[in-house]
Amino acid sequence: MIPEDPFILLSFINMKLRDEYDSLDALADGLDVDVNDIKSRLDSVGFKYDASQNQFK
Secondary structure (H helix, E strand, O other): OOOOOHHHHHHHHHHHHHHOOOOHHHHHHHHOOOHHHHHHHHHOOOOOEEOOOOEEO
């Protein structure tokens, strides 16, 4: 289960991307979550995924 709060979600996702997963797709598969849901929730508070740096900014 991933955090509901978008700012806690941002921290959680970026930590997982940094420490455990080499891409957002790998993270989504590993955590069994929808990539578009993560992107949408973080986009709603102004963060976009940067694939070249493998993090949301």
